[in-house]
Each structure stands twice: as C-alpha cells, then as structure tokens.
Amino acid sequence: MSILKTENLTYIYGSGTPFERKAVDDVSLEIEKGGITGVIGHTGSGKSTLIQHFNGLLKPSSGKIFLDGKDIWENGKIMPGLRFRVGLVFQYPEYQIFEDTVYKDIAYGPKNMKLNDAEIKNRVLEAADLFGIGREMLNRSPFELSGGQKRRVAIAGVMAMKPEVIIFDEPAAGLDPRGRRSVFEIIKSYCRSSGCTVIVVSHSMEDMAGLADRIIVMNRGRLFCHDRTPEVFSKADQISAMGLDVPQITKVFELLRKENIIFKDEVYTVDHAVKMILEYLAEKGGDSGC
Amino acid sequence: MSAENIISSKNLCFSYEQGKEILKEINIDIKRGEFTALLGHNGSGKSTFARLTNAILVPTKGSMNVFGMDTSDEGKLYDIRQNVGMVFQNPDNQIVAAVVEEDVAFGLENTGVPPAEIRERVDEALKAVGMYEYRDHSPGMLSGGQKQRIAIAGIIAMRPECIVLDEPTAMLDPAGRKDVMRTIRMLGERYGITVVLITHYMDEAVRADRVIVIDEGKPILDGTPKQVFSHVDILKKTGLDVPQVTELVHKLNRYGFDLDPQILTEEECAAALAFVLKEGKS
Amino acid sequence: MLKDITIDQYFPGKSIVHRLDARFKIIITMIFIVMIFAADTIWSLMTGIAFMLLSYALTALKPSLMVKSLKPVVPVLVITAVLNMFFFEGEEIFRFAFISITDEGVKNAVFMLLRVVSLIVGSSVLTYTTSPVELTGAMEKLLSPLKIFKFPVHELAMMMTISLRFIPTLIEETEKIISAQKARGADFENGSLKERAAAIVPVLVPLFISAFRRAEELALAMECRCYRGGEGRTRMKQLKTGPADIASLVVSFFFLAAVFFIDRKMK
Known part of the structure; x- marks a missing residue:
C-alpha cells in the first residue's frame, strides 16, 4: 500500500522570469507505507524541492500529490492538518530552535496542533526518551547544549507531532562519524518501533547503504530510478557518473567482477562483504584462504 | 627548533576555564612543505589546536x-x-565583500600592499x-564549494608559508568536497605551501602525507596514513571511521x-582479494 | 516572496555612464537634485528633465527600467498629486460635493509629479550604473575629509560593505526558518493581529541568533586576514579621474546654470 504518491509532479522556479528552471520535472512515484526510503541526488538534482512538496510547503506547478489516496491540493487548498501528518526535519534543524527551554521547544509543534497540556507533556517526554534527552536536560536552555545534542532536540520537536510520514533532509550534515552513526541509529529504531514511514534525503550512497530499504535517485530534476536498495546499487556505474559517490566497497566488488570473480548479491556494506567472501570461498571448496 | 619545523608546540596546554583542559601537554612539530591532517571527532580539541597556530588563542601553559x-x-x-x-x-561567514575579487583582495588591502600588486596577486x-x-x-x-575556493584564494593571495584549514568541507556536498580537496592538494604541490587540514x-x-589523530586533547596516533589507519x-x-577497505581487510x-x-585504496584491496579468491578456486 | 525585493539595483554595462568615476556620479547626482528643486517654472524644470533624459540615454539601459524604478513609489506619487490638486486656490474647473479642483491645483500637481518622478529616475541613473561596492568606496572617499573630526568614515564604509554582502544571505536564511517553522505547524497567515505577531517570534529568535553567530565568525575570519581598521589600508580598485569625468561635471554645471537663467528670464 502506498502512503505518498506523486503524479507527473513538476515544479518550476522563477516562472516567467529569465531564470526559469524546472527543479522537478514530471516525477511520478509511490512511496510504500512503513520502512525507510532514501532519496539521493547531487545538489540541484531536485531532491530537496521534491520533498518540500510532500508536506505542502511547495505547491506543484503541475501534477498531483496524494497522501493515503487523497489529493493534498484538492480544490487548490492545502489539506487541513497535512503538516502534522507529514513531518519534515530540515537540514541543520538546530538553527530553528527558539524557546528558552528544551521542553518548550519540543512542545512547539504539539502546541500548534492544539493538543491538551497532558497530551503535549506525554509527547514531549516520549520524544525526549527516544532521543536520549534526559529529564534533567528538559529545563535547560537549548542554547547551552552541544551541536549534536541541539540537533537531537530539534529532531525530537518534529517527532513529538507523531506524523505518519517523517522526512529528514540530510539529518547527519556537519556531524562527525560518531554523531552520524547515532542519528542514523535513532532514525532506524524510531522507524522500527513506530511503524512510521521514513524518508531520508542524502548525498551519500554510503549512508544509505546501511539505512534505506528502498532508494529514489534523482538526477537533474527527473526521477532516475526508484527501487530496492540492492537493485539501486547494481546501477553503481551510472550513479557515480552523475557525480555521486558510491561506497569504496561497491567499487572493490566492481573491480573484482572485472577479474571475473562474480558474487551472487550486490555488495555495499562491509559486513555483507565479509559474509560474501567467506561464502564464496566455502563454495569453491577452498579453506579460509590462509 | 630545527630549521625544518615551521610549527612547533612544546608541552602546550590550553583551557578556556581553569581545571578543564582542552589540550594536554601537546608536542607537535610540523615540517615545511608537509601536508598534515589532524583527525579527531567534535570536541577532541583539534580546532583549538588550529586556533593556537595563528595566535587567535595563546597557550595557557607551554x-x-x-x-x-x-x-x-x-x-x-x-x-x-x-x-x-x-x-x-562555514563558507558564508568568512567572505567579507559583496564581489568575489574584492573579497580576495581583502587581506592584501589590510596589509597595505600597493594597488597594482593587489590586482596582480x-x-x-583566482x-x-x-x-x-x-x-x-x-x-x-x-x-x-565555490565559496570555499574563494576563501582559499583570499589566503593564497597573501602568499603565506602555511595554510590551516579548519574542517573546510564539513558543510559541502560531495562535488564541492572534491573540488576543495583538489585545491588543497594543489597548494602543496604547486606552491609548496605547508598544509594543515583539520577534519573528521x-x-x-x-x-595527507601525515595523519595525527587527536582524542581528548592528546595526539594518540601519528604517522603516514597507512600506518595510522x-x-x-x-x-x-x-x-572515528577507517576506510571501508581497511575495515574489510581487518x-x-x-x-x-x-x-x-595497511591497504587503503580500492585498487589495492581488489588486487589482494582477487589473489586470495583465485587461489581459493584452484 | 522575500527574494523578489531587489536590494541590488545595479545593472552592469559598459556605457560611458557606467565607466564614470563613482565620486563624480554622486556629485553630479547632487547637482541634478539641486537643479530639480531650484526649478520654479515648467521651462527650467524641462531643462532639468532634459539633462536627466540625456544621462539616461547615455547609460544604454532599456527605457522600461525607468518605469521599474517608479513602481514601488506609485502610492507616494498619487498622494503627492492628489494633495497638490486639492490644496491650491485658483479658478475652479471641477466640483463634486465639497471637493473642488482648480486650474492652479492641477498645474501644481503636474509640476510636483514631474519633480518627484525625475528625482527618482535621476537617482536611479546612479544606482543602476554603479555597483554598491563602488558606491561605498566613493562615499568613503568623498566623506574622508570628515576624518579630521574623528568621524568614523572607514568603519561606516566597512559596515556598508558587510551589510551588502550579508543582506541576501539573511533573506535566504529567513525563508529557510519560515519554512522550517511552517513544517512544525506555525501559521503566519491566519489568526488575530496579536496571534500573528506572536507567530513571528519563532522566526526572529533563530534569525538573531544566527546573525550573531555569523558576526562572531566573520570577525574572527577578518582578524585572521590581518584586518586592523582603516589605518595603513590600501584599496585594490583605485578611483581614477579622467577627461570624461571632468567633461560630465562641466556639462552638469552648464545645465544647472541654464536652470537658474531660465527661471530668472521667465519670471
């Protein structure tokens, strides 16, 4: 069952000016309910423009978007409550923090939903727990926190709205490897525990490798492909020709293929690589290679 | 200090407030023409070290x-x-002027270089x-990525012996990162500038020629990339991360x-694996 | 949206007006303003307007741009015209209830309208052909005698430069923050005046914080590039005065004299 669907979605920037540009060009796709979908593409590929249509921040120049089968711009008016059903976490979300306590900032979204105080409190505490934001931190000023902590507070603020679909635009941008891993872990476990549909926008095929179930690849405003992660990695050649990085491990197995050493699966994570190599040798009947 | 070492720290300690040392007893020498990477996670003290090299900060001890x-x-x-x-x-927050060439000229104007020479440099x-x-x-x-290259041009124009780059690619996309890294390598190769790259x-x-890993205010590894990784x-x-191929080999x-x-590149890795896998076949 | 506000009104080109020394352009614009205000009769005003049209023609810019400069001030123009129309004594030519329009009123309205329009178009000749950076530099030079009175000329010019650089960045940032808060359910369009004012807080706070952070980082970057105020500083772009600058100054003085002369003759 698809939760989000676009039909011939096109978005034109600066319509009628000399700077007119098709940022999204005739994109039709369906995003399955549940699981993590990655959206990758280089800067200017239209991926950020595309996702801003999902919660109605941008209105398509032509084409339609459906949430759960309903046109979100029916009669030209935005579907009421759409932004609470489709949450969007922008790049560097820590820069939108404005309240003087962590609690109040996380509560901002739920408050806009006009929930009662008890429910708001429940949601704030739940989101805080999920992100390892301790109770003692809730009454502190968010501006005293470290960069990584601020980012978690900002993400918790969107999560507390309990959207059915949640979109992350480059959630790990600017973080160090440890911070990246922890953000991705949280996203993964949140997706598993809540059953919510998660969309993650990224430049990095490597990050997507260990995270996404399915991947949408955007190129110059057009949909290049939308498929299960292994199938997308089988097009590594074309993807790196677009100027995107493919993981080192994929390149190694590409080189091995040229040497006529063929594996049955696409390999794009280190652990999978280890497994495939061990199986390969076992099948060939050799010892473990030493 | 030997003539070769252009940056040299001796028992250097630094703290913003007493009792909380960010850098502890650091002895690092950087040679002329060397391309050194300082690797560490956020809060390891690597950026603080960078700021001590051009007197934005001064050591509290050492x-x-x-x-x-x-x-x-x-x-x-x-x-x-x-x-x-x-x-x-942040590429945005270091460009002063509203026109690219004016910005590149900024440092030269500050140091009173004659106008004709500024133009040339x-x-x-650029x-x-x-x-x-x-x-x-x-x-x-x-x-x-382009803004970051403008910032680098502004520094090159001043003809320094050494450039310290504090996470110059952290906010860039892959294409921008590649361009900036190419530019950084060019600094050493073409101009013989000593490069210190702070990165995670x-x-x-x-x-880099040399990698120093800093953790909790102290260097914990120091050597060629092959040795360190x-x-x-x-x-x-x-x-921190290691290259995927190094991890695979490990x-x-x-x-x-x-x-x-010590395998670092995909070519080295593929060659080594191909050898083993073909052996296994026979 | 916000991006549509043109901060930068500069249209690059290679015309003689573009190439004039910015200092002279500022002075000539001032002479032109004097011309327009000194003109008391329609004939002298026409002389001033002729000067303006001549300058505009020399910029080789599209005439339609002239209209563009006027668009934002249409309300001001209308009010000026209307007020002048109603508040002058003279022979009545039209009457509706208590409103009466006189011939003197119409004459004055047209006169004022021409004056304001030519002022705006005339000064846009300056801003259309001179980059903000050049303008800032020229202002710094023109004001430099004030340094002896301890007037912070360099600092002022530096502040203008930095503002020019950062206004587009901050506009873009504001748009981003607005989108982000909308995604968290902020409503900027509906509600009472009080509610809408309160809805701006989540935009302003992050914007200020970001502006301060940028300022701090910029100050650091400037220090690293050996910035230490105006003392001993040189400039890459030197303003050079050529024959064309002198000639245009002479021409504008000639027009100014013509305005005064015509006024005296016609009175």
Whole structure:
C-alpha cells in the first residue's frame, strides 16, 4: 500500500522570469507505507524541492500529490492538518530552535496542533526518551547544549507531532562519524518501533547503504530510478557518473567482477562483504584462504 | 627548533576555564612543505589546536612557535597571521565583500600592499583555484564549494608559508568536497605551501602525507596514513571511521586471512582479494 | 516572496555612464537634485528633465527600467498629486460635493509629479550604473575629509560593505526558518493581529541568533586576514579621474546654470 504518491509532479522556479528552471520535472512515484526510503541526488538534482512538496510547503506547478489516496491540493487548498501528518526535519534543524527551554521547544509543534497540556507533556517526554534527552536536560536552555545534542532536540520537536510520514533532509550534515552513526541509529529504531514511514534525503550512497530499504535517485530534476536498495546499487556505474559517490566497497566488488570473480548479491556494506567472501570461498571448496 | 619545523608546540596546554583542559601537554612539530591532517571527532580539541597556530588563542601553559616566533608575543601578531592563513568551516561567514575579487583582495588591502600588486596577486590567486571567471560575481550566487575556493584564494593571495584549514568541507556536498580537496592538494604541490587540514573525514586524511589523530586533547596516533589507519580498533574506539577497505581487510584477517593491514585504496584491496579468491578456486 | 525585493539595483554595462568615476556620479547626482528643486517654472524644470533624459540615454539601459524604478513609489506619487490638486486656490474647473479642483491645483500637481518622478529616475541613473561596492568606496572617499573630526568614515564604509554582502544571505536564511517553522505547524497567515505577531517570534529568535553567530565568525575570519581598521589600508580598485569625468561635471554645471537663467528670464 502506498502512503505518498506523486503524479507527473513538476515544479518550476522563477516562472516567467529569465531564470526559469524546472527543479522537478514530471516525477511520478509511490512511496510504500512503513520502512525507510532514501532519496539521493547531487545538489540541484531536485531532491530537496521534491520533498518540500510532500508536506505542502511547495505547491506543484503541475501534477498531483496524494497522501493515503487523497489529493493534498484538492480544490487548490492545502489539506487541513497535512503538516502534522507529514513531518519534515530540515537540514541543520538546530538553527530553528527558539524557546528558552528544551521542553518548550519540543512542545512547539504539539502546541500548534492544539493538543491538551497532558497530551503535549506525554509527547514531549516520549520524544525526549527516544532521543536520549534526559529529564534533567528538559529545563535547560537549548542554547547551552552541544551541536549534536541541539540537533537531537530539534529532531525530537518534529517527532513529538507523531506524523505518519517523517522526512529528514540530510539529518547527519556537519556531524562527525560518531554523531552520524547515532542519528542514523535513532532514525532506524524510531522507524522500527513506530511503524512510521521514513524518508531520508542524502548525498551519500554510503549512508544509505546501511539505512534505506528502498532508494529514489534523482538526477537533474527527473526521477532516475526508484527501487530496492540492492537493485539501486547494481546501477553503481551510472550513479557515480552523475557525480555521486558510491561506497569504496561497491567499487572493490566492481573491480573484482572485472577479474571475473562474480558474487551472487550486490555488495555495499562491509559486513555483507565479509559474509560474501567467506561464502564464496566455502563454495569453491577452498579453506579460509590462509 | 630545527630549521625544518615551521610549527612547533612544546608541552602546550590550553583551557578556556581553569581545571578543564582542552589540550594536554601537546608536542607537535610540523615540517615545511608537509601536508598534515589532524583527525579527531567534535570536541577532541583539534580546532583549538588550529586556533593556537595563528595566535587567535595563546597557550595557557607551554609554548607555540611559528616560524621561530612565539605566538604569545603580541608584537609579532600580524607577521604570524600573514604567514599562517586560516580557512574556516562555514563558507558564508568568512567572505567579507559583496564581489568575489574584492573579497580576495581583502587581506592584501589590510596589509597595505600597493594597488597594482593587489590586482596582480588577486588575479593569480583566482586563477589558481579556478574561479577567475567568477571574479565579478556576488558570492551569494556561488555554491558552497565555490565559496570555499574563494576563501582559499583570499589566503593564497597573501602568499603565506602555511595554510590551516579548519574542517573546510564539513558543510559541502560531495562535488564541492572534491573540488576543495583538489585545491588543497594543489597548494602543496604547486606552491609548496605547508598544509594543515583539520577534519573528521578519514577519506580526506588518507590523502595527507601525515595523519595525527587527536582524542581528548592528546595526539594518540601519528604517522603516514597507512600506518595510522591500520589501527582499526583504536580509531573505531575513538568514534572515528577507517576506510571501508581497511575495515574489510581487518575483519577478514580475524577469520584467518593474511591480508596487508595497511591497504587503503580500492585498487589495492581488489588486487589482494582477487589473489586470495583465485587461489581459493584452484 | 522575500527574494523578489531587489536590494541590488545595479545593472552592469559598459556605457560611458557606467565607466564614470563613482565620486563624480554622486556629485553630479547632487547637482541634478539641486537643479530639480531650484526649478520654479515648467521651462527650467524641462531643462532639468532634459539633462536627466540625456544621462539616461547615455547609460544604454532599456527605457522600461525607468518605469521599474517608479513602481514601488506609485502610492507616494498619487498622494503627492492628489494633495497638490486639492490644496491650491485658483479658478475652479471641477466640483463634486465639497471637493473642488482648480486650474492652479492641477498645474501644481503636474509640476510636483514631474519633480518627484525625475528625482527618482535621476537617482536611479546612479544606482543602476554603479555597483554598491563602488558606491561605498566613493562615499568613503568623498566623506574622508570628515576624518579630521574623528568621524568614523572607514568603519561606516566597512559596515556598508558587510551589510551588502550579508543582506541576501539573511533573506535566504529567513525563508529557510519560515519554512522550517511552517513544517512544525506555525501559521503566519491566519489568526488575530496579536496571534500573528506572536507567530513571528519563532522566526526572529533563530534569525538573531544566527546573525550573531555569523558576526562572531566573520570577525574572527577578518582578524585572521590581518584586518586592523582603516589605518595603513590600501584599496585594490583605485578611483581614477579622467577627461570624461571632468567633461560630465562641466556639462552638469552648464545645465544647472541654464536652470537658474531660465527661471530668472521667465519670471
């Protein structure tokens, strides 16, 4: 069952000016309910423009978007409550923090939903727990926190709205490897525990490798492909020709293929690589290679 | 200090408030012409070290010598800064002027270089980073990677002996990162400038001549990329990454393989694996 | 949206007006303003307007741009015209209830309208052909005698430069923050005046914080590039005065004299 669907979605920037540009060009796709979908593409590929249509921040120049089968711009008016059903976490979300306590900032979204105080409190505490934001931190000023902590507070603020679909635009941008891993872990476990549909926008095929179930690849405003992660990695050649990085491990197995050493699966994570190599040798009947 | 070492720290300690030392007893010497990467996670103290090299900060204990000048000597402030250029993380917040070439000229104007010479050096610097065609553009219209190259041009124009770059690619997309890394490598190769690159991306550190890993205010590993990245367990424990191929080799060796632990590139890895796998076949 | 506000009114070109020394352009614009205000009769005003049209023609810019400069001030123009129309004594030519329009009123309205329009178009000749950077530099030079009175000329010019650089960045940032808060359910369009004012807080706070952070980082970057105020500073772009600058100054003085002369003759 698809939760989000676009039909011939096109978005034109600066319509009628000399700077007119098709940022999204005739994109039709369906995003399955549940699981993590990655959206990758280089800067200017239209991926950020595309996702801003999902919660109605941008209105398509032509084409339609459906949430759960309903046109979100029916009669030209935005579907009421759409932004609470489709949450969007922008790049560097820590820069939108404005309240003087962590609690109040996380509560901002739920408050806009006009929930009662008890429910708001429940949601704030739940989101805080999920992100390892301790109770003692809730009454502190968010501006005293470290960069990584601020980012978690900002993400918790969107999560507390309990959207059915949640979109992350480059959630790990600017973080160090440890911070990246922890953000991705949280996203993964949140997706598993809540059953919510998660969309993650990224430049990095490597990050997507260990995270996404399915991947949408955007190129110059057009949909290049939308498929299960292994199938997308089988097009590594074309993807790196677009100027995107493919993981080192994929390149190694590409080189091995040229040497006529063929594996049955696409390999794009280190652990999978280890497994495939061990199986390969076992099948060939050799010892473990030493 | 030997003539070769242009940056030299001796028992250097630094803290913003008493009792909370960010850098502890650091002894690091950086040689002329060397491309050094300082690798560490956020809060490891690597950026603080960068700021001590051009006297934005001065040591609370120990000393920092740059080109034979003690950074605590206030009279030498501008000599030091002219010789140690610095590029920061956020490309937007280090461009001063509303026109590209005016920005590149900024440092030269500050130091009172004659106008005709400024023009010459600005053009040369812009050509060096491949941004000459953009000289009369507004920086606002450029991509992050282009802005960062403008910032580097502004430093090249001042003809420093050394450039310290503090996470210059952290906010860039892959294409921008590649362009900036190419420019950084060019600094050493073409101009013989000593480069100190502060980063938490191991794939950038791999390209350096020397990698110093800093954790909790102390260097814990120091050597060529091959030497440093073969310590997979130590790096993982400090929260850093190693190249995927190095990690693969490390994991396979635990299963009894005997692969070179210093493998860094995909070509090396594929060759070593092909050898083993074909052997296994026979 | 916000981006549509043109901060930068500069249209690059290679015309003689573009190439004039910015200092002279500022002075000539001032002479032109004097011309327009000194003109008391329609004939002298026409002389001033002729000067303006001549300058505009020399910029080789599209005439349609002239209209563009006037668009934002249409309300001001209308009010000026209307007020002048109603508040002058003279022979009545039209009457509706208590409103009466006189011939003097119409004459004055047309006169004022021409004056304001030519002022705006005339000064846009300056801003259309001179980059903000050049303008800032020229202002710094023109004001430099004030340094002896300890007037911070360099600092002022530096502040202008930095503002020019950062206004587009901050506009873009504002748009981003607005989108982000909208995604968290902020409503900027509906509600009472009080509610809408309160809805701006989540935009302003992050914007201020970001502006301060940028300022701090910029100050650091400037220090690293050996910035230490205006003392001993040189400039890459030197303003050069050529024959064309002198000639245009002479021409504008000639027009100014013509305005005064015509006024005296016609009175």
